[in-house]
Amino acid sequence: MTNRMHSDFFMQGKELQALLSSQEKYPSPLRYPGGKAHRIEIVKKALDEANLQRNIYFIEPFAGGAGIGLKLMQTRKIHYLILNDIDYRIAAFFTAATKDANNLISAIEQIPVTVAEWRRQSKLINEPNCSILKTAIATLFLNRTSRGGILGAGCIGGLKQDGNYLIDARFNKKRIIEQITAIAYYGARIIVTNLDAIQIIKKYNNPVETGHSFFFIDPPYVTQGKALYKHFYNSRDHYKLSKFLEKVTIPFLLTYDNHPTIKELYRKFSTSILEATYSASVHKNDEELIISNQEFLTNQT
Numbered sequence: 001m002t003n004r005m006h007s008d009f010f011m012q013g014k015e016l017q018a019l020l021s022s023q024e025k026y027p028s029p030l031r032y033p034g035g036k037a038h039r040i041e042i043v044k045k046a047l048d049e050a051n052l053q054r055n056i057y058f059i060e061p062f063a064g065g066a067g068i069g070l071k072l073m074q075t076r077k078i079h080y081l082i083l084n085d086i087d088y089r090i091a092a093f094f095t096a097a098t099k100d101a102n103n104l105i106s107a108i109e110q111i112p113v114t115v116a117e118w119r120r121q122s123k124l125i126n127e128p129n130c131s132i133l134k135t136a137i138a139t140l141f142l143n144r145t146s147r148g149g150i151l152g153a154g155c156i157g158g159l160k161q162d163g164n165y166l167i168d169a170r171f172n173k174k175r176i177i178e179q180i181t182a183i184a185y186y187g188a189r190i191i192v193t194n195l196d197a198i199q200i201i202k203k204y205n206n207p208v209e210t211g212h213s214f215f216f217i218d219p220p221y222v223t224q225g226k227a228l229y230k231h232f233y234n235s236r237d238h239y240k241l242s243k244f245l246e247k248v249t250i251p252f253l254l255t256y257d258n259h260p261t262i263k264e265l266y267r268k269f270s271t272s273i274l275e276a277t278y279s280a281s282v283h284k285n286d287e288e289l290i291i292s293n294q295e296f297l298t299n300q301t
């Protein structure tokens with residue numbers, strides 16, 4: 001892989017500012033099943049209501065594509081972003097995007113978007129001792145060339161490429177490179193970890209963080225979680241998280257599918273029901289719950 005100099009592709013001045021503001025809509029290069037970027041307005045409202053001091057830490061214990069956190073970073077609503085995911089492939093991608101963007105971008109520029117490459121990357125991602133950079137490249141490549149953005153699903157257009165869309169349908173190199181460039185710009189203020197969510201919540205739920213930290217908690221859903229992610233939650237995990245969140249004092253916003261078990265587990269919290277937008281993780285007419293330890297949610301259930 002060519003090792004290029006920082007200045008080769010890192011834009012500066014007006015060009016960089018224009019790029020950063022053009023990223024505001026969907027800044028994550030990962031297509032994420034169950035992604036929450038469209039919920040940005042309600043998260044901004046919750047942040048405003050929390051009335052935090054300067055230097056806000058926004059913590060995503062189940063980061064996935066991190067659409068919300070990246071958007072808040074780029075609109076300057078937060079100062080630090082903590083991205084945690086138990087899936088090492090996701091953590092590897094954000095580690096490379098924030099700390100090794102030069103090499104990640106070089107690889108994307110050069111990668112052929114073909115079925116042969118899809119097969120090669122599918123093998124490579126499961127190899128033990130695969131480096132962070134190689135895992136990051138494979139994660140991004142497979143995320144953007146596999147059906148529904150699901151790692152482990154078949155390639156877009158099928159192996160014979162006889163579908164309505166072809167393998168490169170969602171691989172716009174220019175756009176992906178711009179998104180990574182924008183993430184790298186904030187890279188020094190993004191911390192990436194690969195832990196269990198509860199460990200991260202525990203770490204930041206302390207008096208020192210109070211007043212300037214906020215959790216956006218988006219666990220795998222009850223009904224679709226198993227089909228979409230390598231790591232999902234069983235009923236014991238959902239219960240454990242709810243019990244743990246009862247002790248959390250830092251403001252949080254939690255999203256879930258509107259399932260009776262979840263409504264029961266979080267009955268003591270402020271809750272709102274929202275119509276879900278159609279994606280790989282939800283079906284038409286499904287509803288989502290937004291739950292908080294703050295009182296700002298109006299549409300109580």
Ligand SMILES: C[S@@+](CC[C@H](N)C(=O)[O-])C[C@H]1O[C@@H](n2cnc3c(N)ncnc32)[C@H](O)[C@@H]1O
Nearest residue numbers: 032034035036062064065066086087196197218
């Ligand atoms: C619903 S997705 C998050 C989507 C994300 N909010 C977005 O907008 O793209 C749930 C994520 O939780 C991760 N996950 C599952 N179990 C976990 C655990 N115990 N700790 C941390 N992350 C976990 C999965 O790998 C998946 O990326």
